[in-house]
Amino acid sequence: MHSDEIQDGAAFSDILAELTDSDLVIEVTASAGARKAPELKRAELIEDAVEESYRALAGSIQVQLETVAVLEEVSKRSLSLWLRVQTGGGSDGEASDASLLKFLARGTLAIIAWMDGSPTLQLADLQQAIRVLAWGTSITTTAHPVLPSSSQLVDAIAAWQKAKGALSAGDSVRIITNNGSAELDLSKRIADPRTLLLARKIVNHSADMIFVVEMPDYQASRQWPLKHGETRTIAYCEPGTLLDKFYRRELDIRPGDALRCKVDFETSYGPDHEVLAERYRIVEVIEVLPASRSEGEVPAGQGDKTPARQAAEELEAAS
Numbered sequence: 041m042h043s044d045e046i047q048d049g050a051a052f053s054d055i056l057a058e059l060t061d062s063d064l065v066i067e068v069t070a071s072a073g074a075r076k077a078p079e080l081k082r083a084e085l086i087e088d089a090v091e092e093s094y095r096a097l098a099g100s101i102q103v104q105l106e107t108v109a110v111l112e113e114v115s116k117r118s119l120s121l122w123l124r125v126q127t128g129g130g131s132d133g134e135a136s137d138a139s140l141l142k143f144l145a146r147g148t149l150a151i152i153a154w155m156d157g158s159p160t161l162q163l164a165d166l167q168q169a170i171r172v173l174a175w176g177t178s179i180t181t182t183a184h185p186v187l188p189s190s191s192q193l194v195d196a197i198a199a200w201q202k203a204k205g206a207l208s209a210g211d212s213v214r215i216i217t218n219n220g221s222a223e224l225d226l227s228k229r230i231a232d233p234r235t236l237l238l239a240r241k242i243v244n245h246s247a248d249m250i251f252v253v254e255m256p257d258y259q260a261s262r263q264w265p266l267k268h269g270e271t272r273t274i275a276y277c278e279p280g281t282l283l284d285k286f287y288r289r290e291l292d293i294r295p296g297d298a299l300r301c302k303v304d305f306e307t308s309y310g311p312d313h314e315v316l317a318e319r320y321r322i323v324e325v326i327e328v329l330p331a332s333r334s335e336g337e338v339p340a341g342q343g344d345k346t347p348a349r350q351a352a353e354e355l356e357a358a359s
Contacts, residue, residue: 051253055122058220061141062125063108064090070117071210077108077112077119085123086213089199094125095132096248097147100141101127116290141214143177145217151193152215156225161293163236190237198233205229205351218248241302249303250329251275256293264322266299275303296331 044352055065066086068078087105094103108122125144127137139175147170154166170187188196213224230236252264262277277283283299285291295298301323308317 052111052116052118052120055109055111055120058214059216061138061145061218064105064123064125064145064215065214066090066121066123067214067216068119068207069212069214071208074117075207077114078118078207078211080110080119081153082203083119083121084202085199085206086215087123087197090215091197093148093151093196094144096188097144098127098140098198099188107174111329129298139177142219143173145171145179145219147303149215149217149220149222152222152224153199155230156228161230161236163193163354166193194233194236197230197236200224201230201233244304244306246302246304248325248326251299251301253293253295253299254334255295257283260287262298264299266320270317273320274319275301275322277322277325281322282328283322290330293328294331296328298331300326302326318355333336 052067057067066083068083068086070076072185074332091103091105094105104126104233105123106126108124111120111122113120125141129141150169150173154161154169158165164231165235167187167190174187204224209226211226213226215222215224238274249268251268254267254272255266256338257277263280264275264283265279266275268272282291283293286293299322301322304321305320306321
């Protein structure tokens with residue numbers, strides 16, 4: 041669309057009075073010591089960040105920003121871009137488009153608020169805020185967009201950081217929509233947005249659990265290959281448990297036996313709430329539950345041997 045360049049030909053308030061849900065205004069004001077308004081290319085970097093945010097929020101729906109007008113107010117040393125959002129539409133027609141436009145505007149403002157106001161910068165918090173907005177605008181029951189993934193959000197956040205880096209100290213930026221506005225805090229920077237994808241939330245638990253022994257710790261490493269349901273893990277055994285008797289050859293434990301334990305386990309979650317890792321630590325072994333063994337499983341000549349002696353021979357054979 042053709043953009044109209046306006047040199048003090050209209051007041052900024054005239055633009056705001058005409059905003060609809062499909063409109064957005066970026067206002068960049070130069071610092072007090074500057075002689076003129078910021079360059080257009082700086083405002084266009086902010087436009088790129090807005091468009092990246094809209095695309096992440098829109099999912100599979102096509103969105104595009106078009107410039108309606110460029111307003112430079114010399115007396116204020118400000119430059120404003122009046123943008124209009126074009127969407128691919130949805131199967132529910134205008135109602136779907138209206139919900140989507142509100143969601144895009146409010147979601148972009150939520151990204152800005154999270155970038156500049158979150159003390160922890162956990163992507164999960166931003167995703168939850170966007171999820172609430174989606175329900176609040178009925179977007180999930182009309183256009184059905186896929187909510188943005190962590191990588192899509194990080195791409196948008198990186199675009200915002202690039203735009204901030206191009207501005208001078210003392211400049212100010214406002215993003216104005218028909219659904220609210222926000223002012224960028226140019227002092228808040230995320231040096232490497234990709235590290236947000238490495239953020240982890242670690243939760244510690246304690247519980248009584250039963251593990252099946254896949255292989256006894258013949259090497260005395262205190263690491264036991266165990267199985268709980270369909271989950272295989274390596275559990276670390278603290279000294280001072282019942283398993284010390286196994287290391288002293290006083291207790292017979294074989295593959296297939298089970299250990300009823302008190303366990304501390306640590307679960308690491310990624311920014312999308314996916315489980316990244318689980319680490320088990322056996323604090324106390326309450327009892328050993330032998331697997332069912334028929335007499336036919338006992339080798340000839342070993343029926344009168346003590347469990348401790350049999351365990352010792354197994355250890356020697358393994359060595």
